[in-house]
Amino acid sequence: GAGVSQSPRYKVAKRGQDVALRCDPISGHVSLFWYQQALGQGPEFLTYFQNEAQLDKSGLPSDRFFAERPEGSVSTLKIQRTQQEDSAVYLCASSLAVEADTYEQYFGPGTRLTVT
Amino acid sequence: GNSVTQMEGPVTLSEEAFLTINCTYTATGYPSLFWYVQYPGEGLQLLLKATKADDKGSNKGFEATYRKETTSFHLEKGSVQVSDSAVYFCALSPSGGSYIPTFGRGTSLIVHP
Numbered sequence: 001g002a003g004v005s006q007s008p009r010y011k012v013a014k015r016g017q018d019v020a021l022r023c024d025p026i027s028g029h030v031s032l033f034w035y036q037q038a039l040g041q042g043p044e045f046l047t048y049f050q051n052e053a054q055l056d057k058s059g060l061p062s063d064r065f066f067a068e069r070p071e072g073s074v075s076t077l078k079i080q081r082t083q084q085e086d087s088a089v090y091l092c093a094s095s096l097a098v099e100a101d102t103y104e105q106y107f108g109p110g111t112r113l114t115v116t
Numbered sequence: 117g118n119s120v121t122q123m124e125g126p127v128t129l130s131e132e133a134f135l136t137i138n139c140t141y142t143a144t145g146y147p148s149l150f151w152y153v154q155y156p157g158e159g160l161q162l163l164l165k166a167t168k169a170d171d172k173g174s175n176k177g178f179e180a181t182y183r184k185e186t187t188s189f190h191l192e193k194g195s196v197q198v199s200d201s202a203v204y205f206c207a208l209s210p211s212g213g214s215y216i217p218t219f220g221r222g223t224s225l226i227v228h229p
Contacts, residue, residue: 003159004159031215033217040221040222041221041222042120042205042207042219042220042221042222043160043205043219044219045216045217045218048215048216056215056216058216059216091159091160093160104162104165105160105162105217106159106162107152107159107160107161108159109157109158109159110159
C-alpha cells in the first residue's frame with residue numbers, strides 16, 4: 001500500500017543553485033498540495049493542483065518557485081537560484097477530493113532542503 | 117484571514133497522565149477542524165476531525181470537540197503512553213469553496229515512562 005512519497009528526502013544546495021523536489025501522490029488522488037515548513041512552525045501552503053491544473057499558487061514566496069503536475073499524478077516543485085531563506089522542509093500532500101467534509105490530506109515524509 | 121493558535125510546547129507528561137493541548141482558531145463561516153500528528157521521521161497523519169459545531173472527533177483514545185462559541189478544538193486523552201510522543205498540529209479547512217488549509221505551529225508532546 002503506497003502512501004505519498006517524496007524525493008530526495010534530504011537536499012543540500014549551494015546558494016544560487018537550482019533544485020527540483022519530486023512528489024508521488026497516492027494513485028487516484030485528484031488534489032495535490034505543496035507546503036513549506038520552517039523549523040518549529042506548522043506547514044504553510046504554497047500551491048494546489050487539481051489533476052494537472054494548478055488552481056492556486058498564491059503561497060509561492062517568489063517567482064523563483066515553480067510547480068508543475070503535467071499528467072495529473074507526479075508533481076515537481078522547482079526552486080531557482082536558491083537562497084538561504086529557502087531552507088525548510090517541503091511537504092507534499094494528496095487528497096481524494098476537496099470538499100470540506102471529505103477533506104483528508106495524506107502527507108509525504110517531506111524533503112529537507114538546506115541552502116548553504 | 118484565518119489563523120490557528122496552539123499552546124506552546126513542549127508538553128512533558130508521565131505515562132498514564134491526562135493530556136490537553138489547546139487550540140483556538142479564527143475563521144469566517146464554518147470551517148472543518150483537524151488534528152494531525154507527526155511521529156519522529158514521518159509525515160503528518162490525520163488523527164481526527166470535526167466538520168460542524170458540537171461534533172466530537174475521536175481516534176486512538178484522543179478526542180476533540182468543535183466548540184463554535186469559544187472557537188476552540190482542544191485535544192484530550194485520558195491516559196497517554198510513551199508511544200504518543202510526537203508533534204501535534206491543529207488545522208482548519210475553510211468553508212465556502214476555499215480549500216487552502218491553515219495549520220497551527222505544532223505542539224511537541226514528550227511522554228516519559
